[in-house]
Structures are given as structure tokens and as C-alpha cells.
Amino acid sequence: MSHKSNYQPNSGFEKWMDERLPIIRLGYDSFVDFPSPKNLNYFWTFGGILAIFLVIQIITGVVLAMHYTPHADMAFNSVEHIRRDVNWGRLIQAAHANGASFFFLAVYIHIFRGLYYGSYKAPREVLWILGVVIFLLMMATAFMGYVLPWGQMSFWAATVITNFFSAIPLVGEGLMVFLRGAFAVDNATLNRFFSLHYLLPFMIAGVVGLHIWALHVPGNNNPTGVEVKTKSDTVPFHPYLTMKDLFAIVVFMIPFAWFVFFAPDILGHPDNYIPADPQVTPPHIVPEWYFLPFYAILRAIDFNIGPIDSKLGGVIAMFGSIAIWFVVPWLDRSKVRSGAFRPMFKWFYWIWIVNFIGLTYLGAQPAEGVYVILSKTATFYYFAYFLIILPFLPRIETTLPLPASISESVLAKHKTEAAE
Amino acid sequence: MKKLNSIIGAALIAASGLMAGGAYAAGAGDYKGPEAKLIDWTFGGVFGTYDKAQLQRGFQVFQEVCSSCHGAELFSFRMLEKEGGPEYSEEQVKALAASYTIQDPEHIDGERSGVPADKWPNPFESDQDAKDANGGVIPPDFSVLAKARNVPQKFPNWIGNYFTAYQEGGADYIYNLLVGYNEPPEGVEVGPGTYWNDHFHGSGGTLAMAQPIYDEMVDYEGAAPETVDQYAKDVAAFMMWLAEPDMTSRKQLGFNVLLFLFLFAGMMYMVKRRLWSNVDH
Numbered sequence: 130m131s132h133k134s135n136y137q138p139n140s141g142f143e144k145w146m147d148e149r150l151p152i153i154r155l156g157y158d159s160f161v162d163f164p165s166p167k168n169l170n171y172f173w174t175f176g177g178i179l180a181i182f183l184v185i186q187i188i189t190g191v192v193l194a195m196h197y198t199p200h201a202d203m204a205f206n207s208v209e210h211i212r213r214d215v216n217w218g219r220l221i222q223a224a225h226a227n228g229a230s231f232f233f234l235a236v237y238i239h240i241f242r243g244l245y246y247g248s249y250k251a252p253r254e255v256l257w258i259l260g261v262v263i264f265l266l267m268m269a270t271a272f273m274g275y276v277l278p279w280g281q282m283s284f285w286a287a288t289v290i291t292n293f294f295s296a297i298p299l300v301g302e303g304l305m306v307f308l309r310g311a312f313a314v315d316n317a318t319l320n321r322f323f324s325l326h327y328l329l330p331f332m333i334a335g336v337v338g339l340h341i342w343a344l345h346v347p348g349n350n351n352p353t354g355v356e357v358k359t360k361s362d363t364v365p366f367h368p369y370l371t372m373k374d375l376f377a378i379v380v381f382m383i384p385f386a387w388f389v390f391f392a393p394d395i396l397g398h399p400d401n402y403i404p405a406d407p408q409v410t411p412p413h414i415v416p417e418w419y420f421l422p423f424y425a426i427l428r429a430i431d432f433n434i435g436p437i438d439s440k441l442g443g444v445i446a447m448f449g450s451i452a453i454w455f456v457v458p459w460l461d462r463s464k465v466r467s468g469a470f471r472p473m474f475k476w477f478y479w480i481w482i483v484n485f486i487g488l489t490y491l492g493a494q495p496a497e498g499v500y501v502i503l504s505k506t507a508t509f510y511y512f513a514y515f516l517i518i519l520p521f522l523p524r525i526e527t528t529l530p531l532p533a534s535i536s537e538s539v540l541a542k543h544k545t546e547a548a549e
Numbered sequence: 550m551k552k553l554n555s556i557i558g559a560a561l562i563a564a565s566g567l568m569a570g571g572a573y574a575a576g577a578g579d580y581k582g583p584e585a586k587l588i589d590w591t592f593g594g595v596f597g598t599y600d601k602a603q604l605q606r607g608f609q610v611f612q613e614v615c616s617s618c619h620g621a622e623l624f625s626f627r628m629l630e631k632e633g634g635p636e637y638s639e640e641q642v643k644a645l646a647a648s649y650t651i652q653d654p655e656h657i658d659g660e661r662s663g664v665p666a667d668k669w670p671n672p673f674e675s676d677q678d679a680k681d682a683n684g685g686v687i688p689p690d691f692s693v694l695a696k697a698r699n700v701p702q703k704f705p706n707w708i709g710n711y712f713t714a715y716q717e718g719g720a721d722y723i724y725n726l727l728v729g730y731n732e733p734p735e736g737v738e739v740g741p742g743t744y745w746n747d748h749f750h751g752s753g754g755t756l757a758m759a760q761p762i763y764d765e766m767v768d769y770e771g772a773a774p775e776t777v778d779q780y781a782k783d784v785a786a787f788m789m790w791l792a793e794p795d796m797t798s799r800k801q802l803g804f805n806v807l808l809f810l811f812l813f814a815g816m817m818y819m820v821k822r823r824l825w826s827n828v829d830h
Contacts, residue, residue, distance in 0.1 A: 167830045209623055209693065212795075219795055220802075364828055372824050376817035383810050390803020391595055391714035394696060399719065402697035402792075403689075412751075539829055 132348070134158050159345055164363035165370050166351035168535050172246075173349065174377030175239040177370075181378050182232040183337065187330050189225040190274075197277065199323035201316040204279035205404040223393035229271050230396045231385045233419035236264060241485075244457075245478055247466035248350040254458040256343040261454045263336050268420070268451075270329040273322040275417055280401030285414045287314045287322070296441040313407065353538045354467025355531055362535035413495065421492030422485055426450050426511065428496045429504040446508065453515050460515055463523040470529040474522060481514045582747045582754065585700040585725040588782060590717050592789060595804065598797045599790050602771065604635040607787025610767050610780050615691070618683060620671040623692035624791055627665040633797035634790055639665075684742045686757040695719035695785070695792040701750070720789040722748070727781035730760040 136154040138144040147154055196215050198207035211218040240260065243249055249257035276287045291314065295305040310317030348357060357363055364370070388396065396418065400411050416424050430443040437445070453460075468474050488507045494500040532538035591600040608629070611621075626646040629637045637645070646663035649670055653661050663670075673679035679687045689697075699718035702710075709715070729748035733739045733755075743755040762784075765775045773779055790796075 167828055206623065213623065219799060364830075368824060369828065372817070372821045376814065376821045379810060379814040379817050383807065383814065386803065386806050386810055387714070390799055390806060392711070392716055393799075394716060395710060395714070399697050399699045402693045536829075543829070 132158070132162075132164055135162050159341070159366075160371075161365065161367040163345065163366035164348065164357065164360065165366050166349050166357055166362060166535055167364045167369075168351050168353065168539055169349060169370070169373075170352055171377055172238065172242040173351075174374050175235050175242065176344075177374035178235045178378050178381050179232070179239060180337070182228060182235060183330070183334060186225065186228050186232060187334070189221045189228065190327070190330065192221050193225055194323075194327060197323075199277070199320050201279065201319055201405070204277060204319060208278045219393075220389065223389045227385065227388045227393060227396060229274065230388070230417070230419065231381070232267065233271070235381070236267065237419075240264065240454075241482060243350075244481075245468040246350055246352060247354055247461065247463070247468065249458045250461065250466050251458070252347045253343075253350060256340060256347070257458055258455055259336055259340040259343055261451070263333055263340060264454075265451065266329055266333045266336065270326060270333065271417065271419070273326040273329070276319065276322045277326060278401060279319060279405045281403040281405060281409070281411050282398045282401040282414070284314060284405035284407065285411055286416055287318055289414055291318070293444045293447075296438075296444045298441070350466070351535060352467060352469060353532055353535060354465065354470070355533075355535060355538070358534045359536070415493055418489065418493075421490075422488035423447050423450055423492075425488040425492035425504050426508045428492075429501075429508040431496070431501065450508075450511060453512070457515060457519070461519040461523075462521075463519075463526070463528075465528040465531065470531055471526060472529065473526045474518075477514060477518045477522065481510070484510045484514075582729075582749075584703075585721055585748055587700070587721050588717075588724055588785075590720060590786065590789075592720075592786070592796060593713075593715070593717050595714060595800060597800060599633060599786065601634075601636050602773075603783050603786045604790050605637070606769055606771075606773055606779075607783035607785070607790075608635055609769070610762070610784040611691070611787055613767050614762055614780075615784065616669070617672055618679075618688040619691050620673070620688075621669045621691040621791060622671065624669040625665070626663065626667055626669070628791075628794055630665070631794055634794055635787075684757050688758070691788055691791055693792045695723060695788040698722040700725065700748075716793075717789065719792065720785040723785040723788055724781045727762060727784070728778055 134154060134157075136147075136157040138147045138153070143153055146152070193211060196207065196211045196218065198204055208222065211222050213219070215221075243257065243260070272286070272290060276283045287309075291305055291308050294308060295301040297304060306312055308318075309315070310321055351357075394402075398415065415421070424447075427443040427447040430446045431439050432442070433439055434442050463471065463474070465471055468478055484507050487503070488511065491500055491504045491507060496504070532541060591597060591603070626642050629635050629642050629645070630639055642665050646665050646667055649663040649667075650660050651663045651667050651670060652659065673682065676687055696719050700721045725748040726746060729746045731745055731747050733745035737745070737754070739745050739755050743757055744759050745755055747754070749756045762777055762780050764777055767775065767780060769775055773783075
């Protein structure tokens with residue numbers, strides 16, 4: 130960790146340990162003494178919320194795996210067995226299924242907070258890139274988890290998603306069969322998805338460790354985007370941020386509990402209560418809500434671009450829509466980090482957020498009529514934000530004057546509040 | 550003030566995300582029939598519980614009418630004793646189970662009389678038999694059917710569902726289907742072996758099941774009216790219970806959990822406020 134270590138081993142055991150494996154020092158420096166900007170707002174609590182949700186998903190998932198049967202003939206009923214016969218099973222299953230939704234809700238807020246306050250800019254590029262890697266791993270994990278109940282939507286989602294890979298020229302068909310383990314989605318597919326669904330969360334946990342490491346070297350960004358200058362700009366992580374995060378976590382648990390206990394199925398699709406049937410295709414195959422924006426982008430490319438047919442084009446656009454996040458630190462040419470001091474950027478940013486929610490809506494609609502045109506427009510703006518606005522807006526934008534330090538901005542804020 | 554703004558902002562983004570996400574649950578189904586009638590179920594809402602008498606009547610309809618074609622492979626006799634369900638007595642369930650013959654290859658005769666732990670016997674020996682007896686279509690299993698169906702709702706009606714925890718779409722669909730048999734609209738040809746229903750969403754309004762139930766077909770012991778409308782409500786409620794037999798205890802626990810979370814959040818807020826009161830932030 131980059132800041133000076135203030136850890137003082139007190140007991141004999143701590144001294145003994147500190148000379149051999151300074152793990153207590155690491156914990157103290159990272160989660161107790163770690164200096165954090167004192168002006169962080171509640172959008173900065175979502176990192177802690179996400180850590181808690183990763184733990185919830187892993188614990189509930191490990192218990193579910195003890196009772197689940199990954200076989201095409203038994204998977205559907207084994208999930209019902211968990212709901213009906215396993216002690217607390219219906220709550221563990223509902224917490225796991227709805228936990229995925231809330232995990233994604235939190236991660237979207239976390240990512241979009243980073244986009245607004247410029248948290249991806251130097252010296253936090255690696256921190257941001259690791260975050261994008263976590264998001265991709267989350268998507269793969271969530272998708273494979275959705276397949277496990279082996280209902281109609283599970284089966285057909287697996288068919289549609291693995292089919293993407295067949296769009297790749299030359300090796301596509303072979304790759305698709307390799308991923309499925311069979312020519313069509315079948316028991317082999319279910320088995321490997323179960324295995325990978327158990328593996329990937331631990332890879333996520335590993336990358337989260339790197340993500341936190343990369344956070345603790347430059348330290349937190351903050352709403353002003355001005356780096357910490359003196360000790361008076363910061364508070365120790367514990368107890369100030371631990372208690373604030375804990376409060377935010379408990380508040381976030383309230384809507385989560387609402388869904389788990391009162392509407393556990395409302396975020397899912399009724400068709401997933403029909404056992405998988407390769408002979409019957411559902412009239413509308415839709416992914417879970419958190420994939421809908423990317424699904425809308427996939428379907429927006431319904432035209433050929435030179436040698437690239439519409440299917441491959443859609444797949445490129447869909448993966449590209451996330452891959453582009455990797456280079457955001459270099460696309461954004463603004464010298465001012467925080468969106469709070471960029472009057473023009475703010476507008477484009479909020480339009481992008483509304484556009485993203487619009488894409489979510491469009492992903493759920495049939496690909497016909499006005500929805501197709503809207504999807505294309507929204508997809509265009511999605512990419513234009515990264516490729517045109519972020520690089521070129523700083524040339525014409527006059528930014529607001531930055532405060533000299535975090536403490537000064539806090540004082541100025543109090544002055545305006547007193548005047549009001 | 551700024552803090553309040555950011556909290557409101559977060560809540561708005563969360564709410565709009567949920568709304569957009571729910572669009573597909575409601576948007577499904579191209580069929581443009583009359584709007585489904587939504588029933589005021591006893592098991593709806595945060596404090597909903599099943600009506601024991603209604604579940605018993607619904608079970609009677611299932612037993613006497615539906616179960617001659619539809620199976621329910623996750624339904625075992627012992628479930629009928631469960632708290633929050635039809636709550637038949639142990640003796641009643643034992644007697645009921647004993648009145649059924651269960652195929653048991655491990656038994657010396659290959660069959661025996663049932664016990665409460667047995668699953669409800671399937672009306673057909675194999676899927677092929679079920680197809681042969683029903684014009685090539687297997688009658689869907691009832692186990693979780695009430696959760697596999699939904700009624701389409703127009704924008705913006707379904708937004709409220711997230712705040713009222715509306716989970717009764719399947720029961721509403723089953724009710725509407727059972728009362729929805731009708732003359733086909735003008736110009737619509739109904740093929741042989743299929744029937745017109747105003748509320749059937751698949752295959753353009755025609756389905757392979759003839760109207761299964763008519764007035765006075767099932768003799769109720771109590772005062773409940775012996776009409777198709779009442780039968781439909783009762784059997785839909787029974788099917789919802791079959792799909793979600795522990796709903797009552799889940800909701801009761803949920804109420805306590807939410808109460809705890811609200812109190813805990815309030816206390817955490819005060820701790821946080823007190824702690825930060827000496828920091829200029």
C-alpha cells in the first residue's frame with residue numbers, strides 16, 4: 130500500500146507474526162488506517178455493497194450446489210426440490226436469484242459513478258480496467274447461472290448465446306460445438322456451465338483483490354476529482370467509511386429483501402417455470418433485465434457492412450460496447466477529472482444514462498417497427514459518447530474553476546449552504 | 550441538500566432500471582384478446598394468505614375434473630396437511646392416499662395402496678399414452694404451472710407490480726382461461742380438435758383443451774356457488790398453492806425481516822451521523 134504504514138504491533142503474537150507474514154499490517158493499513166477523502170458521497174458506498182453481494186452470492190451458491198443436480202432430466206425438479214423440501218431452501222434460492230439482479234444494479238451504479246467523476250483517469254487506469262474485467266466475468270457467471278434451472282428461457286438463452294460464436298468466420302462453428310460440448314445445447318452443456326458457474330466467482334474474488342490493491346495505491350477518487358493534498362483532506366477508513374458503508378449496505382438490503390420475500394419471481398420470466406424443451410421455441414426469447422441493453426445493441430445491427438454480415442456485425446457491436454470501456458481512460462481527453470466541473474459534459478453524460486436505460490427497455494421489445502429505429506439511434510449515441518464526445522468535447526468546453534483542495538471545497542460548500 | 554439530491558438520483562436510476570427491465574415480462578404475448586379480469590385474491594399482497602376453504606374446494610375440482618388428464622409430479626399427498634395450505638387432518642390425508650393405487654415395481658404385486666408420502670399418481674403411464682389420449686398434445690403438468698403463466702398488462706399498469714409485489718398473474722391467467730371459452734370471432738376458422746378461447750395466448754386463441762368445466766359439475770359441501778366462475782377461482786387458487794406451497798410463511802418472515810432492516814438502518818444512520826459530526830465534510 131502506498132501510504133506510510135502506521136501499524137504498531139501490540140501483543141507478542143502480533144510482533145511475532147509481523148516479522149514472518151505481515152498480514153495483520155496489511156489488513157490494518159488497508160481497512161483501518163487507510164486515509165480516505167472526507168468528501169465521498171453515497172455513490173462511493175457501492176464498492177462495499179458489491180463486496181457484500183459477492184459474498185452473499187458465493188455463500189448461497191455453495192449451499193445451493195449441495196442440493197442441485199446438474200443433469201438435463203433432473204435439474205428443473207432439483208431446483209423445485211430446493212424450494213420445497215430443503216430447510217430455508219426457498220429463501221436461499223430466492224436470495225441467490227434476486228441477488229444476481231441486485232449485484233448488477235449495484236455494479237451499474239458503481240460503473241456509472243466512475244464515468245461521471247472521471248475515476249478512470251490517470252493514475253487509476255489499471256483500477257478501471259480491472260473493474261471492466263470483473264464486469265465481464267460477472268456477465269459470464271450470471272449467464273451460466275441462469276441456464277442451471279433448465280427452464281425454457283434457460284435452455285433457449287444458452288442456445289442463442291452459444292450461437293453468437295458461430296458468427297466468427299472459419300472457426301465459429303467448431304468453437305460453438307466446443308463450447309456446447311455437443312451439436313446442440315444438451316446435458317453436456319449444462320454440466321460444463323455448472324462447473325464454470327462454480328469456478329468463475331472465485332476468479333471474480335481474485336480480480337476483486339487486485340481491484341482493491343489497485344485502488345489502495347493511488348487512493349480513492351472523490352467528487353471534486355482533486356487529489357488528496359494533506360492529511361486534513363482525509364479520514365481514516367475505519368470507523369468513518371466502515372460505518373457509512375454499513376449504513377448504505379443495510380439500506381440497500383431493504384429493496385433486496387422486498388423482492389426476496391414478497392416478489393421473488395417478478396424479475397424472472399414465467400417461461401422459465403416451463404421445463405426446457407428443445408422441440409418448442411418460446412415466442413420471445415429475452416435475457417435477464419441486466420443484459421437487455423447489450424441485447425438491444427446486438428439486434429440493432431440488422432444490416433451487412435461490407436464483408437461483415439449482420440449477425441457478425443451485431444456480435445462485434447455487442448462485445449464492442451463493453452470492450453470500449455477498456456480504452457475510456459485514453460478516449461477522454463479532458464484535463465478536469467470530475468464531471469461536476471464540466472458544464473457541457475454533464476448534459477451528454479445524463480443523456481447517455483437515459484439512453485442506456487432506453488436500451489434496456491428496447492432490448493425487451495420485439496425487433497420490429499419503431500423499436501428498430503429507436504434501437505439504432507440509441508446504439509449510435511452509446512458509441513458516439515465514447516468515440517466523439519469524450520475525445521472532442523474538451524476542445525470546446527470551458528470548465529469551472531477547481532478548488533485548491535478537498536478541504537477548501539468543503540468550506541466553500543458550507544458557505545453557500547449557510548447563505549441559503 | 551446535495552446529499553439528498555444524490556440519494557434521490559440513485560433511487561430514480563434504480564427505479565427506472567427496474568421499470569425497463571420489467572418491460573419484457575409485461576410486453577410478452579402478441580395476442581390481442583379482451584383484457585384479462587384481475588381477481589382480488591386472498592393470497593395477494595404483503596399480508597396475503599391462502600383461504601383454506603377455497604384450497605379445499607380447489608383441490609376437489611382438481612381431483613374430480615382436472616386430474617383425469619393433468620398430472621402434478623411434485624404434488625405429494627402429505628402436502629395437503631401443510632400449515633398455510635388446505636390443512637386437511639392427518640387421518641383425512643391417510644385415508645385419501647389409501648384410496649389411490651400406486652404403481653410400485655419394488656412391491657410384490659407391482660402396485661399397492663398409497664401413503665401420504667406418495668406423489669400424486671399420473672393419469673397416464675407414459676408421455677406417449679398422454680399424447681394418444683389428447684389429440685397429440687400432452688396436458689401440461691400442474692406442479693408449477695401457475696408460475697409459468699402470466700396475464701399481459703399494458704404500460705404503465707405493470708410498473709405498480711414492483712411496489713405491490715403482484716405475483717398472482719398465473720392464477721389470474723388460469724381463471725380467465727377457464728371462463729374464456731367462447732364462440733370464435735367472425736372470420737376465424739377453428740380447426741378440428743381445437744377450441745376457441747378469448748384468453749389463450751398461444752397459437753392465435755385456439756387450444757386443444759375443450760371447455761373442461763361447466764356449472765354444477767362438482768358438488769360443493771358448503772354454501773359456495775356451483776358455477777364455472779367459482780370453480781375457476783377455486784382451482785386457480787389451488788394451483789397457485791401447488792406452485793408456491795410455502796408462500797404464507799415466506800411473507801410472514803419477510804415482514805419481520807423488513808421491520809428489522811428498517812430499525813437497523815435507522816440506528817446505523819444515527820451512529821454514522823454522530824461519528825461524522827466532528828468531521829467537516
